[in-house]
Amino acid sequence: MIVLTKENFEEEVLKAEGLVMVDFWGPKCEPCKAMMPSVHELADRNAEKAKFCSLDTTNSKRLAISQKVLGLPTILFYREGKIVGELCKEFSIEDVEAKLQELI
Numbered sequence: 203m204i205v206l207t208k209e210n211f212e213e214e215v216l217k218a219e220g221l222v223m224v225d226f227w228g229p230k231c232e233p234c235k236a237m238m239p240s241v242h243e244l245a246d247r248n249a250e251k252a253k254f255c256s257l258d259t260t261n262s263k264r265l266a267i268s269q270k271v272l273g274l275p276t277i278l279f280y281r282e283g284k285i286v287g288e289l290c291k292e293f294s295i296e297d298v299e300a301k302l303q304e305l306i
Contacts, residue, residue: 203245206257208265214255216283221252221305223298226266226276228259233291234275240295241277244302251306279305 204214206224215222225241227234245254259266259274269278269285277298279287287301 203242204253204255206255206262208262211257211262211265214253215280218253218280218283220281221286221302222280223252223254223302224269224278224280225254225256226259226269226271226274226278227256228274231274237275237295241298244295244299248302248306252302277301281305 203225204210206214215224223245225234225238227238229235241254241256248254257266259271271278271290273291275291275293277289277293278285279301287305289297289301
């Protein structure tokens with residue numbers, strides 16, 4: 203998983219080729235922390251199919267809002283700088299995997 207910041211977000215996500223999954227999370231978000239090991243495992247299993255990134259929104263609130271992230275956890279899928287899939291608030295790792303397979 204690539205750790206995103208406001209400094210590298212554009213290069214790693216918006217200018218990237220192919221499918222990019224971004225996990226927006228926060229250290230005070232219990233559902234985020236509970237799902238994180240499964241998200242990392244999914245990323246490891248599918249590393250050759252897509253790029254996987256995570257963004258701690260604590261110090262990047264404006265960036266998160268600019269991407270229409272209004273609640274956590276949120277996972278967005280990007281292709282050619284555009285959002286092509288979204289999972290927000292109440293979803294399971296199975297939902298993430300299904301969306302990933304749908305978009306690959």
